[in-house]
Amino acid sequence: METVRLLEEHEFPQELQKYFEGTKTWFGIDYIPKMSKVISYAPEFASTHGRCSRRAMVDGDLKRKQKEMIAVAVSAVNACEY
């Protein structure tokens, strides 16, 4: 159970809607992930940290699928269920 109330989509500022649509497209899902809601609670954090994530996860010398696998390994090492 989350220790904070996650905001509903309509509670976020209008300027974040484009970011949310980009997130849905990126993950191929039709909902906003909880983590996106968490980092978007502070729009300045969402725009900076979120941009770092997009920049880091696109295909580069490592492919996106390799990067996602690294992310899973980091989550496993940190024993993070989310």
Next chain:
Amino acid sequence: MGYSDDAYWYEAAYVYGVTHGINAVADGLRLPLEYSDTPARKPLIKAIEFEDASDRLKDIYSDIMAFYQSEQIPVIFKTLAHDEGYLRDYWGAVRFVFSDGKLNRLTKETLAFAASMAAKSDYGVDLHLAEARRLGLSEKGVMEAVQVVQLFSAYTKIADGLQLSPDFDPMRVT
């Protein structure tokens, strides 16, 4: 083409699991780093050097050197060599896990480097970064791995702190 086959994920789990096991022992015993040991760590258990090894142990060492294409035998194996039977099987597992499979060897070493960084293992970062570079990982690729580790180390802590329950289906294939 993504990693939709379970075999990729089994292999990845073997890699970061075995890496974690090696790192736990190497850092726990303060084994000297393979490539950047300044200042040097003082190991708690003495390694068995090649010249002091039995013939059977030399065979294992030779296989390790051939695998890494190096005259240098990682000290973790020279430490485990106090139980030759254990080392033989353990090295067999490591060689299997880090050989080309569904994932290639470079991807596995990059994964091990990232897992070591996430676990804050000096020994693992030192060993697997050198090995990934030897196998062809570019400096751009190194930084990309660093960025993913940094970002997801942050995400995992944020998720744990707020006790977020999962909302992604890991079996979903888009």
